[in-house]
Amino acid sequence: MNMHLEKESQQELQRMVSWIIMFVAVLVAVLLLSETGQGFSAQFAVFRTRFLGIFIEAVPFLLLGAAVSGLIGAFVTADSLAAYLPRNRYMATTTGAMLGFVFPVCECGVVPVARRLINKGMPPSMAISFLLAAPFMNPVVFAATYTAFGFGQVFFLRFIVTLIVAVTVGLLFAAFGRTEKIVLPQHLAAIRGASVDVDHVHVDTSHIELKNTATIISKLQNALHSAIEDFFDMARYLIIGCILAALMQTVIPQGALQSLGSGNISSVLTLQATAFILSVCSTVDSFLALAFVGTFSTGSIVAFLTFGPMVDIKSTMMFLGVFPRRVVAILIALPFAMTFMAGVLINLFLV
Amino acid sequence: MEHTHDHHHHDHEHRDDHGHDDRMEWAKALVLIGLSAYFIFNLISGNVTNYINARFIWLSYLAGGLFLLYGGYMLYTLIQARRGNPIEHEHDHDHDHEHATWGILAIVAFPIAIGFFSTSTPLGADAVNGGVSLNAVGGENGMTISSDDPMKWHVLDWLRAFGQSEDITEFEGQEASFIGFIYREPDYGTNTVMVTRFTVNCCVADASAIGLPVRGEMVADVEQGLWVRVTGAYEISNFRGENTPVLVPQQVELIEMPDPPYIYP
Numbered sequence: 001m002n003m004h005l006e007k008e009s010q011q012e013l014q015r016m017v018s019w020i021i022m023f024v025a026v027l028v029a030v031l032l033l034s035e036t037g038q039g040f041s042a043q044f045a046v047f048r049t050r051f052l053g054i055f056i057e058a059v060p061f062l063l064l065g066a067a068v069s070g071l072i073g074a075f076v077t078a079d080s081l082a083a084y085l086p087r088n089r090y091m092a093t094t095t096g097a098m099l100g101f102v103f104p105v106c107e108c109g110v111v112p113v114a115r116r117l118i119n120k121g122m123p124p125s126m127a128i129s130f131l132l133a134a135p136f137m138n139p140v141v142f143a144a145t146y147t148a149f150g151f152g153q154v155f156f157l158r159f160i161v162t163l164i165v166a167v168t169v170g171l172l173f174a175a176f177g178r179t180e181k182i183v184l185p186q187h188l189a190a191i192r193g194a195s196v197d198v199d200h201v202h203v204d205t206s207h208i209e210l211k212n213t214a215t216i217i218s219k220l221q222n223a224l225h226s227a228i229e230d231f232f233d234m235a236r237y238l239i240i241g242c243i244l245a246a247l248m249q250t251v252i253p254q255g256a257l258q259s260l261g262s263g264n265i266s267s268v269l270t271l272q273a274t275a276f277i278l279s280v281c282s283t284v285d286s287f288l289a290l291a292f293v294g295t296f297s298t299g300s301i302v303a304f305l306t307f308g309p310m311v312d313i314k315s316t317m318m319f320l321g322v323f324p325r326r327v328v329a330i331l332i333a334l335p336f337a338m339t340f341m342a343g344v345l346i347n348l349f350l351v
Numbered sequence: 352m353e354h355t356h357d358h359h360h361h362d363h364e365h366r367d368d369h370g371h372d373d374r375m376e377w378a379k380a381l382v383l384i385g386l387s388a389y390f391i392f393n394l395i396s397g398n399v400t401n402y403i404n405a406r407f408i409w410l411s412y413l414a415g416g417l418f419l420l421y422g423g424y425m426l427y428t429l430i431q432a433r434r435g436n437p438i439e440h441e442h443d444h445d446h447d448h449e450h451a452t453w454g455i456l457a458i459v460a461f462p463i464a465i466g467f468f469s470t471s472t473p474l475g476a477d478a479v480n481g482g483v484s485l486n487a488v489g490g491e492n493g494m495t496i497s498s499d500d501p502m503k504w505h506v507l508d509w510l511r512a513f514g515q516s517e518d519i520t521e522f523e524g525q526e527a528s529f530i531g532f533i534y535r536e537p538d539y540g541t542n543t544v545m546v547t548r549f550t551v552n553c554c555v556a557d558a559s560a561i562g563l564p565v566r567g568e569m570v571a572d573v574e575q576g577l578w579v580r581v582t583g584a585y586e587i588s589n590f591r592g593e594n595t596p597v598l599v600p601q602q603v604e605l606i607e608m609p610d611p612p613y614i615y616p
Contacts, residue, residue: 045469045472045477045478046474046477046478048465048469048472049401049402049471049472049473049474049478049555050474050478050555050556051462051465052402052462052465052471053401053402053403053554053555053556053558054554054555054556055408055462056390056393056399056403056410056554057402057410057553057554057556058409059386059414059462060410060411060413060414060417061410063413063414063417063418063421064413064417105591125365191585204375204447218439221424221438221440222440223426224420224421224424225424225440226440227421228379228421228424228425231383231421232379232455232456232459235458235459236455236458236459239461239462240458240460243461245556246556249480249556250478250480265515278556278557279556280554280556280557281551281553283553284407284552284553284557287552287553287557287616288552288553288557290488290552295486303455339459
């Protein structure tokens with residue numbers, strides 16, 4: 001137990017240090033802003049408006065995601081979930097990719113829900129397919145994409161590329177990743193259930209007694225309680241992500257990006273970078289993409305609409321709360337490489 | 352604080368420091384209430400349109416309400432506990448939350464600090480990053496122009512009309528009247544400014560600056576960033592190496608910043 005505690009406090013320390021480094025980096029960036037000629041206070045006002053804009057738009061979705069996660073926690077038992085999980089890994093990852101129709105969440109809300117599903121015993125590979133696909137594969141974003149582009153080429157390509165990337169990444173994790181290595185240890189209680197110590201077994205018994213007598217009211221109270229905990233777990237990642245996204249937007253000249261719009265390869269890379277930096281919510285990124293139609297290639301727009309919902313600055317920050325850094329790196333690199341290839345292939349062969 | 356001793360089966364490692372834990376819980380409740388207050392303040396003051404497209408305002412009502420629910424519920428449980436009848440929460444043993452630290456709490460409180468304790472300003476001339484675009488942007492309604500009467504067209508309507516035109520010279524002599532803020536760069540040429548607006552699809556993260564060139568002595572001395580209504584007629588002339596409609600103003604009027612400050616495409 002002491003070893004366990006010691007390890008935990010060590011991790012806590014490491015985490016603290018990395019936060020401090022991050023804050024210093026942000027401070028340096030803020031100071032650099034003041035060097036760009038327009039004066040610090042003017043640039044700070046711009047940063048402030050951008051930060052609050054992204055935060056105000058994104059945080060309602062995190063609150064909803066936390067609420068959904070809390071409700072799953074209170075009303076779905078690990079056993080009942082297990083009954084519905086497909087045994088076959090191909091079926092599992094494909095189902096995972098489609099699960100957004102059951103839990104309609106965008107990329108700000110998907111992380112707490114995915115974490116909760118892993119806790120309830122969903123294989124991490126399936127949860128990863130869900131994590132990557134759900135921000136697009138849900139009724140709300142379907143409607144938004146339809147409004148912006150109609151049932152045309154862009155809509156279908158967005159669907160197909162999202163499905164392929166989410167399922168492939170999920171399958172790769174299923175084939176090569178061991179569960180304990182995919183998810184941070186504190187989220188693995190359900191899976192390591194067999195090896196819990198005596199204390200936990202005792203608590204688990206009282207658990208079962210509680211469950212039998214639990215009324216709807218007390219279940220809702222539990223849901224609310226864990227929604228609040230989930231919110232505090234995830235909000236800091238969202239906020240740091242919003243700070244970084246707002247800083248990048250204020251510092252990086254957008255004109256420099258836009259001159260790269262027509263090349264088959266450069267346009268795809270440019271819009272992928274734009275999607276990552278802007279961190280716009282997947283419910284509205286279609287409308288943003290409309291602004292690029294005409295100047296940017298179709299492949300690059302599809303890459304923007306598929307890569308952006310899977311990975312951006314704020315979701316990367318939130319991934320760090322659930323997965324070890326190595327896995328986060330893979331979760332960025334694979335979707336990046338695959339949507340890049342898809343974009344270039346679309347440019348070369350389809351359009 | 353004594354209540355925690357009543358049920359030992361809920362004691363786990365991170366509950367050792369009861370006093371500390373309790374203070375932290377109160378602080379978390381206050382942060383949630385503070386965030387709720389910030390969203391409600393934004394809605395009442397109308398500042399919310401400085402940040403997001405008006406059609407997403409319902410999201411802010413939702414956030415204000417949920418924060419109030421979460422914070423209110425936390426306060427309720429804390430008060431109940433203080434009165435000696437704590438509400439039991441099924442402790443999620445298959446889901447250990449990292450316990451909050453003051454650092455984490457400070458990060459979550461950051462939006463309250465930055466939101467409440469400095470004046471809310473919409474994006475303006477200082478926020479133009481990478482120049483003002485002459486290209487029309489698409490939006491929810493595609494490339495639709497907002498009105499049949501050209502005298503009512505805003506900057507985006509004009510850019511869409513130019514974009515759809517086969518022959519740009521048809522706008523020679525066309526009268527127009529529109530608003531925007533003054534933006535100029537050295538290579539615009541003498542007495543030339545862009546009368547600029549930001550378009551916002553979702554929130555200011557996707558804001559893009561669009562504008563129309565205006566040339567004449569009347570705008571020469573107007574300070575960067577001030578809001579104006581310009582009225583005049585277009586002439587087709589050279590602007591940054593291209594032949595494009597440039598407005599020659601007959602009247603330039605300083606105006607208040609419009610509300611909302613952005614165009615929703």
